[in-house]
Amino acid sequence: MKGHPLVWHTLAPDWLRRYSDEDVEKIVRARVAREVTSFAGLIDTWDAINEVVIMPVFANEPPPDEGVPNAITRLCRRIGRIPTIRLAFEEARRANPTTTLVLNDFNLSTAYECLIEGVLEAGVQVDAIGLQSHMHQGYWGEERTQEVLERFARYGLPLHWTETTLLSGDLMPPEIVDLNDYQVAEWPSTPAGEERQADDIVRHYRTLLAHPSVEAITYWGITDRGSWLGAPAGLVRADGTPKPAYEALRGLVKGEWWLAPTRLRTDSEGKVPVRGWAGDYTVSAGDSSAQWTLQQDAPSPVVILP
Template sequence: MTPATSLDAVRSVEATLTVRRADGSPCADSDVTVEQVRHGFGFGNIGFDFVGLANEEQDGARENVFGGAEPEAAQRLEELWLDVFNTATLPFYWAGFEPEQGRPDTRRLQVTAEWFRDRGVTVKGHPLVWHTLAPDWLRAYSDEDVEQIVRARVRREAAGMAGLIDTWDAINEVVIMPVFANEPEQNAITRLCRSIGRIPTVRLAFEEARAANPAATLVLNDFNLSTAYECLVEGVLEAGVQVDAIGLQSHMHQGYWGEERTLEVLERFARYGLPLHWTETTLVSGDLMPPEIVDLNDHQVPEWPSTPEGEARQADDVVRHYRTLLGHPAVEAVTYWGITDRGAWLGAPAGLVRADGTPKPAYDALRGLVKEEWWLAPTPMRTDGEGRVRVRGWAGDYSVSVAGGSATWALRHDAPTPEVVLA
């Protein structure tokens, strides 16, 4: 074995597994095979592309309000997606989810969440409250009515998806929420947040979601990683709002931040003692966006192709980025924002798969980390006289098999002496 790296020291777990036969006797002095079947860490990507496929729709059968791939294209992406990722983010952008008041697109997303669950994937919802893509029909209501409608929306989604979706970005991008001015007419949620304040707006999102699904993991999420977000986090926590994780975004269209900047961000937000979810991240495989662009949305180009040079850079950047993030003990999940270039945000070549469905070097590099370097392949071992075997690997789900039976078990930091009974 190679000496443990700092990342191994953070992520690896060592446990003594006791293997018993169906009658309870130890499986002593036996050859067994141990292998990993799932990571405990949240390796995420968006699941938008699979809404049509999961619902067995035909290509072009309905407007693609969630920005996903047509079902035929999604079918070609399915194996690539599932081979790397174990956590899917589904879109609950209110304007597309409920374009007509009282007619939410609940069933399609329930079916999609079930589709992922049946494939062993954990599902997250994004977001419950956000000023961008608030429905136009909400503008007609007073601030008091808007608050009640928002509360009801949060309860409806959190309760209706409970058991299928138990992790939510409860509220998104609150730092700019009350001052957001990128629309001709102010959206109703910005208006509400300006009226009641940021912290009360955060409180209503978290409290309603918590009441609707007490088991949910609720994330406070933002792209603004300045001291303004730190002030918001501090204010929210001082106000007694129960936040389960802090969400951090990094769409790196202007180039990889580098290890130093990324670690600086992680350290600043880890000091609150909460898990960190790197909720959105992208790295482009074409020309970089000019550095003078402040709002990424302002960069509009007719074409933004992936290039061989850019793909090589993206692959290197992906490896460096993921190593840095997973090397920090506070990070529990990382979500890459898009499997494919087709339909990518801002038209950027930020996917891990080209628009024609072929994997880029970045896909292969990330898979090499997730399913090879950070993965325990089937490994022959031998139990001692008490049926015990020492196992070291990354936290997650494992199987152990021996002639005559097998069993699954979880390798966790808080369970150093697991036991299994062969079936």
């Protein structure tokens, strides 16, 4: 389970605008502490703060008759972006020292790199870098994906691909800059688009899992019903029937990558090596069995059957 997000200026509540900056900071801190504490043990990974690259430039302004700026944007203008990030991370860390906290953004340009470098130099403890990939204008391809991976892997932190979408219908025109600006009455899934989506999702997931820095992938929406921007990006159609992409991804995860019950033969010394993904394993021979866990960056366990 993962929480998204603890702080985000774009959807700051309207009622927050009537408070002073000092009170806004207190309220935001209290909100972060409340969520992280209340859900500890169930949700222990959070996007601590979302899309800071465009804050406070992107103001998400209120209707003109209100005349009061977005409260979190206003707070960020007063104290700065890095202190706003510090607020989210340190409050969450105080509430649950064992939580995994992600700095998340859709802007994967050098502006995000500069922000990450500033945050790390300021001593903010970031557990993972979040990378969004809403590919409404078509699959990026392996070359661009690898380029993004290498640029952000150099910080030595795990990479979380936090918001991935691949379309099964018409692609958004390439000249659109802000994906929110593309509004159509209907955006259906099509047979040709569904086949393309299935191929794209296999290529994308293979590329990500092959990179040692990738720790997590979140697909953004399982169904077309109520999808972001109405895009046909789900793994199942609006009526709940699975698309080819659903079957293709399931085939990878539960088929090719899942270590199903497997019979192995020991060597002359009674040993058998096992190679697999991080996770929990059980081995049995006759009436004897044992369990072990493979963990990233941990010594390989040696299991002896009684």
